[in-house]
Amino acid sequence: MKIIDNNGKIFGKVSVIDIVIVLCVLFIAVIFVMNSQGKVDLPVSVDSTVEYTTLLKAYNMNETAVEPFKVGENVYSNSGELIGKITNIEAKQGYTKEKLQDGTYVDLLSPEYTDFYLTVEGNGTLTDKGYKASGSFSIVPNDTIKIASKLYYGNVVVLSVEKTI
Secondary structure, three states: OOOEOOOOEEOOOEEHHHHHHHHHHHHHHHHHHHHHOOOOOOOOOOEEEEEEEEEEEEEEEEOOOOOOOOOOOEEEEOOOOEEEEEEEEEEEEEEEEEEOOOOOEEEEEEEEEEEEEEEEEEEEEEEOOEEEEOOOEEEOOOOEEEEEOOOOEEEEEEEEEEEOO
8 A cells, every 4th residue: 555646645545736835824823923922122232322432533624724633512413413522632634545566554643634532421221232422323343334424424433432430
């Protein structure tokens, strides 16, 4: 006696296609039930509100008649979240790295460019994944972010982020 006969029925009673259809319906029902149970939120430790200090570098900016940053000015992300208030500005002559024939690099000063180092103090949250300005904008060291102030809109590099004690 064969398990599947010529008509595609198991032991001559149940069709293989019927079994496949029933399994598909059960699979869809299980997926629906699992999705209706709700999402599982993984625990993320969050300090409520922390004060932080971050050092930002606006690099290779052309010299202008008006300085693009002022102490006491607010700095915002490109989507409008408040990052903080500028507490210190340090301007240094800009430079570029040039690769020599022997494979080493040398810093070449660029007199027409200026790098601005901005110390910004703000409030946000501290999670396992880092600091969040205004609770949602990530500030991660060595990351390039877009900021906006009264006279500047452009990219800066986050050099450091530290919790203010």
